[in-house]
Amino acid sequence: MARKVLLSICWDWKDIIYWELLPHGQTLNSDIYCQQLDRLKLVIDQKWPELANRRGIVLHQDNARPHTSVVTRQKLWEFG
Numbered sequence: 847m848a849r850k851v852l853l854s855i856c857w858d859w860k861d862i863i864y865w866e867l868l869p870h871g872q873t874l875n876s877d878i879y880c881q882q883l884d885r886l887k888l889v890i891d892q893k894w895p896e897l898a899n900r901r902g903i904v905l906h907q908d909n910a911r912p913h914t915s916v917v918t919r920q921k922l923w924e925f926g
């Protein structure tokens with residue numbers, strides 16, 4: 847029997863920056879999504895400091911529940 851998992855992936859115009867598979871049975875909620883955003887920020891800070899120190903980075907996301915929650919909007923506001 848096939849087991850479904852959720853793939854979260856972030857990329858720039860030329861390569862994948864960050865990806866993560868959620869464990870079987872775990873659903874994406876705003877807390878998990880904010881943790882993923884923290885890990886994404888660490889990757890960007892380490893691999894591309896020139897991007898991390900510049901204004902104007904665009905994060906395009908869908909309008910799924912975790913992405914529109916107050917907690918997530920606060921986290922994105924913290925990142926600028």
